[in-house]
Amino acid sequence: MKELQEYQKIVENKIHELDLPKEPANLYDPLRYFLKLGGKRTRPSLTMLGCSLFNVPGIKAFNAALAVELFHNFTLIHDDIMDEAPLRRGQQTVHQKWDTNIGILSGDVLFVEAYDHLSKYEGQVLPQLLRIFSRTARQVCEGQQLDMDFETQDVVSIPSYIEMIRLKTSVLLGAALEMGATVAQAGEKDTQNLYDFGVNIGLAFQLQDDLLDVYADPEKFGKQVGGDILANKKTYLLLKAFERASEEQRTILSDSMALANGDEKITAVKRMFAALNVREDAEREKKRFYETAIKHLEAIDVPSQQKETLIGLADFIMARDH
Amino acid sequence: MKELQEYQKIVENKIHELDLPKEPANLYDPLRYFLKLGGKRTRPSLTMLGCSLFNVPGIKAFNAALAVELFHNFTLIHDDIMDEAPLRRGQQTVHQKWDTNIGILSGDVLFVEAYDHLSKYEGQVLPQLLRIFSRTARQVCEGQQLDMDFETQDVVSIPSYIEMIRLKTSVLLGAALEMGATVAQAGEKDTQNLYDFGVNIGLAFQLQDDLLDVYADPEKFGKQVGGDILANKKTYLLLKAFERASEEQRTILSDSMALANGDEKITAVKRMFAALNVREDAEREKKRFYETAIKHLEAIDVPSQQKETLIGLADFIMARDH
Structure with a gap:
C-alpha cells in the first residue's frame, strides 16, 4: 500500500x-475551501x-x-x-457557507478546471481521455437524476437501484482506472477488465455507503448516522426491507418512517431492518460485487504482484468506516 | 449575409x-425543450x-x-x-417549468455535451480548441460572479462594469471566432485580431442589451421591458446615471428605484435617464466598441470581400431589436 x-x-x-485565481473571491474562495476539506483522494x-499497473510511472497520469x-x-x-x-466531511457545504448561486457557479468553474487538466495530454491520448471523461460525466449526471427521480416514486426495484448507483458512483471509479490505463496505452481487453474491476468495486463501495x-460509528463517520433514514432515502436497505416485508411489516415500516421524532424514527426503522x-x-x-x-482484476495480463496495491485499495474501500 | x-x-x-438520450426524461427533456426555444444562433x-474567413469551409468548424x-x-x-x-425567449425557463435541481443538473450535462463536441477534432487542433474553450468558460463564470457581486455593492465603476460584461458576454463571441480560426489554422496575429473583433462586438452587443x-419595443422584445430597472440591476445606464447625477438628482433616482409600483418605478427611472x-x-x-x-477586422490579412459577412453580422447585432 506504499x-x-x-x-x-x-x-x-x-x-x-x-x-x-484570487478574484472574484466569491467564485474561487469556495473552491479553495472545499478542495481542502480533504477526503481520501481515492479516485x-x-x-x-x-x-503504473502497466509499467508506466503513475505520475504520468497525474493530470x-x-x-x-x-x-x-x-459533483x-x-x-x-x-x-x-x-x-460535507463534517464541515459546512459550499451553498450553506456561501449561498446556492455561489454553489452552482463555483461548481461550474470547477468542472472547467477538471477538463482543463485533460488538455495537458497530447497525441491520441487526449481524445481518448476526453471520450472516457465526457461519457462518465454524462453517466454521473444521469445517476444523480435517477436518484432524485426515485425520491418521488412509490416503488423502486433493486435492479433499478443498482443501475442508479452504478451510474452515480461506480462508473467514475471504473473511469478513473481506465484513464490511467489509457495514459499507459494499455491493450483494449486489459483496459476493459480494469474498468470492470473499478465499476464493481464502486458498487461494493456504494453498498458500504448505505x-x-x-x-x-458516529465518532468516525463525520456526518449524521441515520441521515438516509431521516430523509426517507431509498437505499438498498430500505428497498430490500420493503421487498421482503409482509403486508403487516410493511405497515409497521411505513409508520416508523412517518415518526416525527428523528431519534425514534431511526431506532424504529433500524428495528425493522x-x-x-x-x-x-x-x-x-x-x-458479490467485490468478488x-x-x-476482472485477475484477468488482466500483468504479473500478479503488480496488482497487489489495487487489491489492497479494494480491501481498504471495503473496510472503510467513514 | 447569405x-x-x-x-x-x-x-x-x-x-x-x-x-x-430519452432517459432519464427529467434530465434530457429540459434540454430538448430549451435548445428548441430558438435564438439567433449567432455565436x-x-x-x-x-x-471560412481563412478559406477553409465553415462546415469544418461545425462541431x-x-x-x-x-x-x-x-450558461x-x-x-x-x-x-x-x-x-427566456418568451417561454418558461427550465427551473420554472421543472425545478431548480433539474435546472442545475440538466445544465451540467449540457456542459458535458459541449465539451464532447470538441473531442471530434484531432491532432494539434484539439488541444488548441480545448484551451480556448476552457479559458473562455472560466471567464464567463467569473463574469457571472462579478455580476452577482455587483448586486450587493453600493458603488460600481463604469470600468468595472465594462470588465464584467467583457467576461460575462464578450469573450465568448471572441472565442467563437477564435475557435473557427483555429480550425482553419490561421496565423497567430490574424487569430488575435479576429478575437479582438469579436470581443469588441460583444461589448457593443451587451450595451445594446442594456x-x-x-x-x-415590447412586442418584439420577448421579455419584460424595464426588467433590469425593476430588478435594480446595475446596467451601464443606471451606473452612468448615478455617476453623472447631482446630489439632488441622486436622491430622486434612489427614490424612484424605491417605488413599490412597477410601472411607476420604470417610468420614474426612465425619466431620470x-x-x-x-x-x-x-x-x-x-x-466606440463597434469601431x-x-x-481589428480590417487588420486581418485576407481580401476585404471575404470580411463582408462578418461586417454584415456586426451590423445585424448592432441593429437587433430583441
Missing part, C-alpha cells in the same frame, strides 16, 4: 498547490495506479488523476445543493 | 438533430464564419460551433436559476 499512500500524498499536495489514486478528483468535487458541490445537505449510514435481515443482504451483495471485481 | 443565414440554418438543424455562426452554442445554452440555464428569471431592456442623457452615452460607447471591432 504506492497508494504515495499517490494520495501527491494528489493532496497538488490539490493544495492548485493555482486558482485520483486509482488513476495513477491504473497507469488525468487531478481531472477526476476535481470532477468528483464538482459533490452540486449534489449538496440538490440534496440540501448542510455538512451500510455505513445506518451502522457506522434487523427483523428483516436486510443488513446481511447488503453485506452479501457487497461481497466480481477481483475476477 | 453565408450567415446558411450557417444559422445548419446550426438550427443540427441542434434539432442532436441525439440526446456558432461566428465560429463557422471565423473558419466547434455546436460546442459554443451548447455552452452558451448551459443561460444556470444564469436563469441564479437570476430567478421566469422567462439599451433594449429599457427602450425596446432622460434628464441625465445616459442613453446617448450608452449609444456612443456602443459605437474598434471593425479596426
Whole structure:
C-alpha cells in the first residue's frame, strides 16, 4: 500500500498547490475551501495506479488523476445543493457557507478546471481521455437524476437501484482506472477488465455507503448516522426491507418512517431492518460485487504482484468506516 | 449575409438533430425543450464564419460551433436559476417549468455535451480548441460572479462594469471566432485580431442589451421591458446615471428605484435617464466598441470581400431589436 499512500500524498499536495485565481473571491474562495476539506483522494489514486499497473510511472497520469478528483468535487458541490445537505466531511457545504448561486457557479468553474487538466495530454491520448471523461460525466449526471427521480416514486426495484448507483458512483471509479490505463496505452481487453474491476468495486463501495449510514460509528463517520433514514432515502436497505416485508411489516415500516421524532424514527426503522435481515443482504451483495471485481482484476495480463496495491485499495474501500 | 443565414440554418438543424438520450426524461427533456426555444444562433455562426474567413469551409468548424452554442445554452440555464428569471425567449425557463435541481443538473450535462463536441477534432487542433474553450468558460463564470457581486455593492465603476460584461458576454463571441480560426489554422496575429473583433462586438452587443431592456419595443422584445430597472440591476445606464447625477438628482433616482409600483418605478427611472442623457452615452460607447471591432477586422490579412459577412453580422447585432 506504499504506492497508494504515495499517490494520495501527491494528489493532496497538488490539490493544495492548485493555482486558482484570487478574484472574484466569491467564485474561487469556495473552491479553495472545499478542495481542502480533504477526503481520501481515492479516485485520483486509482488513476495513477491504473497507469503504473502497466509499467508506466503513475505520475504520468497525474493530470488525468487531478481531472477526476476535481470532477468528483464538482459533483459533490452540486449534489449538496440538490440534496440540501448542510455538512460535507463534517464541515459546512459550499451553498450553506456561501449561498446556492455561489454553489452552482463555483461548481461550474470547477468542472472547467477538471477538463482543463485533460488538455495537458497530447497525441491520441487526449481524445481518448476526453471520450472516457465526457461519457462518465454524462453517466454521473444521469445517476444523480435517477436518484432524485426515485425520491418521488412509490416503488423502486433493486435492479433499478443498482443501475442508479452504478451510474452515480461506480462508473467514475471504473473511469478513473481506465484513464490511467489509457495514459499507459494499455491493450483494449486489459483496459476493459480494469474498468470492470473499478465499476464493481464502486458498487461494493456504494453498498458500504448505505451500510455505513445506518451502522457506522458516529465518532468516525463525520456526518449524521441515520441521515438516509431521516430523509426517507431509498437505499438498498430500505428497498430490500420493503421487498421482503409482509403486508403487516410493511405497515409497521411505513409508520416508523412517518415518526416525527428523528431519534425514534431511526431506532424504529433500524428495528425493522434487523427483523428483516436486510443488513446481511447488503453485506452479501457487497461481497458479490467485490468478488466480481477481483475476477476482472485477475484477468488482466500483468504479473500478479503488480496488482497487489489495487487489491489492497479494494480491501481498504471495503473496510472503510467513514 | 447569405453565408450567415446558411450557417444559422445548419446550426438550427443540427441542434434539432442532436441525439440526446430519452432517459432519464427529467434530465434530457429540459434540454430538448430549451435548445428548441430558438435564438439567433449567432455565436456558432461566428465560429463557422471565423473558419471560412481563412478559406477553409465553415462546415469544418461545425462541431466547434455546436460546442459554443451548447455552452452558451448551459450558461443561460444556470444564469436563469441564479437570476430567478421566469422567462427566456418568451417561454418558461427550465427551473420554472421543472425545478431548480433539474435546472442545475440538466445544465451540467449540457456542459458535458459541449465539451464532447470538441473531442471530434484531432491532432494539434484539439488541444488548441480545448484551451480556448476552457479559458473562455472560466471567464464567463467569473463574469457571472462579478455580476452577482455587483448586486450587493453600493458603488460600481463604469470600468468595472465594462470588465464584467467583457467576461460575462464578450469573450465568448471572441472565442467563437477564435475557435473557427483555429480550425482553419490561421496565423497567430490574424487569430488575435479576429478575437479582438469579436470581443469588441460583444461589448457593443451587451450595451445594446442594456439599451433594449429599457427602450425596446415590447412586442418584439420577448421579455419584460424595464426588467433590469425593476430588478435594480446595475446596467451601464443606471451606473452612468448615478455617476453623472447631482446630489439632488441622486436622491430622486434612489427614490424612484424605491417605488413599490412597477410601472411607476420604470417610468420614474426612465425619466431620470432622460434628464441625465445616459442613453446617448450608452449609444456612443456602443459605437466606440463597434469601431474598434471593425479596426481589428480590417487588420486581418485576407481580401476585404471575404470580411463582408462578418461586417454584415456586426451590423445585424448592432441593429437587433430583441
